[in-house]
Amino acid sequence: MNPQGPDPKDVASNVYKPLLENDKVRVFDVTFKPGAVARMHWHPDHVAYVISGGKLKLKMGDGSVNEMDVPSKQAVFMDSQSHEAENIGSNEVHLIVVELLK
Numbered sequence: 001m002n003p004q005g006p007d008p009k010d011v012a013s014n015v016y017k018p019l020l021e022n023d024k025v026r027v028f029d030v031t032f033k034p035g036a037v038a039r040m041h042w043h044p045d046h047v048a049y050v051i052s053g054g055k056l057k058l059k060m061g062d063g064s065v066n067e068m069d070v071p072s073k074q075a076v077f078m079d080s081q082s083h084e085a086e087n088i089g090s091n092e093v094h095l096i097v098v099e100l101l102k
Contacts, residue, residue, distance in 0.1 A: 005042025005061065005082040012038035015085075016097075024102050030095040032056070032087035040084040046099040049075045055089030070095075 008016040008028065015038045020027040032038070032054070040061070053072040059065050061082030070076075070093060087093050 008041040032093040051094040054091040054093040
């Protein structure tokens with residue numbers, strides 16, 4: 001999708017399932033089973049709504065690593081970025097991710 005990094009629908013189809021795509025947004029249903037990894041990919045500015053939370057480790061494009069508790073029923077805005085995400089907890093993490101394309 002973008003020259004700034006791999007598209008999650010190509011490299012992380014094990015967790016990212018496309019729901020809607022048009023010229024303004026892309027919407028994904030994202031499910032991380034315990035231990036699941038979404039390989040390094042890029043998102044434009046995006047919003048994640050957490051249906052069921054847990055613990056994720058994000059390896060950022062700049063090499064930094066962030067571990068985060070992701071609470072259920074929360075919406076989080078994230079600037080454009082490259083990252084690899086891994087579920088390091090014991091619960092399934094379920095999100096809806098909305099990428100803002102314009």
